[in-house]
Structures are given as C-alpha cells and as structure tokens.
Amino acid sequence: MEKRQAKDALLSAILPDVPFDGWTRAALARAAERVGLEPAELRSLCPGGVRDHVVWFSHWADRETMSALAARDLSALKVRERIATGVQTRLSVLAPHREAVRRSLALLTAPQNLALGARLLYDAVDAIWYAAGDTATDFNFYTKRALLAGVYAATTLYWLDDRSPESADTLSFLDRRLGDVMSIPKATERLRDWTSRLPDPFHLFRLARRR
Numbered sequence: 001m002e003k004r005q006a007k008d009a010l011l012s013a014i015l016p017d018v019p020f021d022g023w024t025r026a027a028l029a030r031a032a033e034r035v036g037l038e039p040a041e042l043r044s045l046c047p048g049g050v051r052d053h054v055v056w057f058s059h060w061a062d063r064e065t066m067s068a069l070a071a072r073d074l075s076a077l078k079v080r081e082r083i084a085t086g087v088q089t090r091l092s093v094l095a096p097h098r099e100a101v102r103r104s105l106a107l108l109t110a111p112q113n114l115a116l117g118a119r120l121l122y123d124a125v126d127a128i129w130y131a132a133g134d135t136a137t138d139f140n141f142y143t144k145r146a147l148l149a150g151v152y153a154a155t156t157l158y159w160l161d162d163r164s165p166e167s168a169d170t171l172s173f174l175d176r177r178l179g180d181v182m183s184i185p186k187a188t189e190r191l192r193d194w195t196s197r198l199p200d201p202f203h204l205f206r207l208a209r210r211r
Contacts, residue, residue: 007045007056009035014053019099023050023107051116054104057097058120062127065090069131079132080182086128087152087174091159091167102160125149151177 014023014031021027028050032042046052068089074082094101108117125148136144154177159170 011056011060015097015100018103022103023054025050028053054107057104061090061093062124064093066127066131080178082132084174084178086131087155121149125152147181151181
C-alpha cells in the first residue's frame with residue numbers, strides 16, 4: 001500500500017475511537033491492527049507517534065478542502081465571500097469528526113505542542129488564501145494569514161459547541177468576524193503600527209512557511 005493511502009486508511013480507522021479514547025498510542029495501535037499494519041510499518045508511517053497522526057489529520061482536512069474548492073468556480077465571488085467559502089468548506093469536511101477536532105485542539109494547545117499548533121493553523125489558512133487566488137508576496141502575505149488565523153481559530157472554537165441546524169450560528173459568527181477584519185487597508189495599517197513596536201509577531205508564520 002502506498003504511504004499516503006496507508007496513512008489515510010489509518011486515519012479512517014482511528015477517527016471513530018478518538019472521541020472516546022483521544023489521540024493515544026493505544027488507539028493508534030488498534031487502528032493499525034484494523035488496517036493490517038505491522039508494528040514496524042506503523043513506526044515507519046508515524047515515527048513521531050500520535051503527534052504525527054494529528055498532523056496528518058489536519059493536512060488531510062487541508063487536502064479535502066482544497067479538492068472541494070477546486071471543484072467550485074470562485075472567480076465570480078468577492079474576496080470576502082471566497083474566504084468565507086473556504087472556512088465553511090473546511091468546517092464541513094471536519095463536521096463528521098467534530099470531537100476528534102476538539103481532542104486535537106486539546107493536544108495542540110499543550111505547551112510543548114504550541115509551535116506545532118501554530119504551524120498547522122498557518123497551513124490551514126494558507127491553503128484557504130491560496131484557493132481564494134491570493135498572490136501576495138509582500139507584507140500583505142503575512143497580514144492576510146494572520147488576520148484569517150484569528151478568524152478561523154475563533155470560528156472553530158465557536159463551531160465546536162454550535163448545535164444550530166447546519167451550523168447556522170457558526171456561519172453568522174464567521175460573517176461577523178470577517179466583517180471585522182476584511183477592511184484590509186485599515187487592518188494593514190494597524191498591523192504595521194503594531195509591528196513597528198513589537199519583535200516581529202509574524203516570526204512563527206515565516207518559520208512555518210519555510211518548513
């Protein structure tokens with residue numbers, strides 16, 4: 001089995017257990033047994049253990065989101081609408097695995113995993129901006145991703161506890177948050193003012209982009 005297929009199969013096998021057992025070595029071992037992976041094969045696929053599979057889960061969601069967005073014509077939409085569509089699409093991809101997302105956030109917000117969490121958040125918002133047709137290469141590149149990171153993180157936390165039909169309350173929340181930040185010229189000026197007084201708040205984003 002090709003490595004990517006094997007990791008996707010392993011992910012499918014572990015996700016039903018994560019809401020109950022969390023992202024644990026025991027859950028990962030049981031999933032490996034279900035898909036017929038030997039312990040040595042599991043170590044080869046996930047040398048970093050459970051953390052590696054949390055990363056795979058996030059990147060799987062990125063791939064599924066990009067695939068879904070590629071099948072849509074976003075060219076007629078305004079930038080704000082494209083971004084909203086990107087966030088909505090990613091949450092739709094994750095909807096069957098809401099509790100696994102909650103467990104992932106619990107792991108990624110542990111002090112030793114904060115840098116990893118920041119990198120995965122960066123990857124998610126970078127993919128959404130890319131799908132939206134963003135071609136910025138200057139300061140705006142990091143501005144846009146920093147703004148969307150805040151919106152996406154807040155929206156995800158809201159979504160985790162949203163039980164409204166079809167997550168309607170989350171979509172309203174997202175629309176309000178985008179309304180707050182999508183005045184790019186004003187936001188850009190605020191961020192430039194902040195960065196003139198702070199020690200490079202986008203350092204993590206730059207590091208993440210180079211990885």
